[in-house]
Amino acid sequence: MRVVTQMEILESREMRHEKQNLMIDRFKMTLVSFTLNIPGEVKASPEYRRVFETGMHEFLKRINRERMQLINKEIVIKDTGYEAYCIIDASALKVKSVTSDLEEEHKLGRIFDFDVINDQYETIRRADIGMKQRVCVICGDNTAVCRRLNRHFASQVEKVFKHSIDEFFNEEQKLLGQ
Numbered sequence: 001m002r003v004v005t006q007m008e009i010l011e012s013r014e015m016r017h018e019k020q021n022l023m024i025d026r027f028k029m030t031l032v033s034f035t036l037n038i039p040g041e042v043k044a045s046p047e048y049r050r051v052f053e054t055g056m057h058e059f060l061k062r063i064n065r066e067r068m069q070l071i072n073k074e075i076v077i078k079d080t081g082y083e084a085y086c087i088i089d090a091s092a093l094k095v096k097s098v099t100s101d102l103e104e105e106h107k108l109g110r111i112f113d114f115d116v117i118n119d120q121y122e123t124i125r126r127a128d129i130g131m132k133q134r135v136c137v138i139c140g141d142n143t144a145v146c147r148r149l150n151r152h153f154a155s156q157v158e159k160v161f162k163h164s165i166d167e168f169f170n171e172e173q174k175l176l177g178q
């Protein structure tokens with residue numbers, strides 16, 4: 001676990017874009033780029049890794065349920081966070097509806113960040129599939145706006161997320177114990 005700098009975060013964002021473009025160049029299909037929304041300066045920890053794996057598992061389960069085919073999957077693990085790149089043989093709009101439902105329905109969904117990009121390198125927005133923007137965990141406003149305006153302290157958001165992570169894994173533990 002280590003604190004990462006703002007510079008590293010910006011660099012990792014750029015590298016992620018490059019990686020996304022390379023994947024689409026190669027496969028010419030829908031790409032899902034999965035990361036976690038982690039506030040604060042520590043982006044990698046055993047706990048976050050478990051959250052990431054849970055999100056990945058749930059995503060692949062839903063893709064499978066929809067009879068969509070996973071063509072390629074790459075995982076990148078860095079101090080700046082965990083990243084997955086999945087090429088799916090299905091329309092980007094359909095895939096977006098799977099990932100948005102997952103973000104809405106799952107108990108850890110607020111922490112999941114699934115970007116869906118089509119074979120024309122365009123990021124699909126929630127509005128494209130008639131869904132509302134994501135809602136901020138603190139104030140209930142549009143998350144993107146809160147993030148842009150830096151409206152809340154990272155520690156506030158972290159606290160809310162920590163609570164849902166603890167709750168989710170405690171419940172899972174109980175289920176396993178039965």
Ligand SMILES: [Zn+2]
Nearest residue numbers: 136138139146
């Ligand atoms: Zn807010």
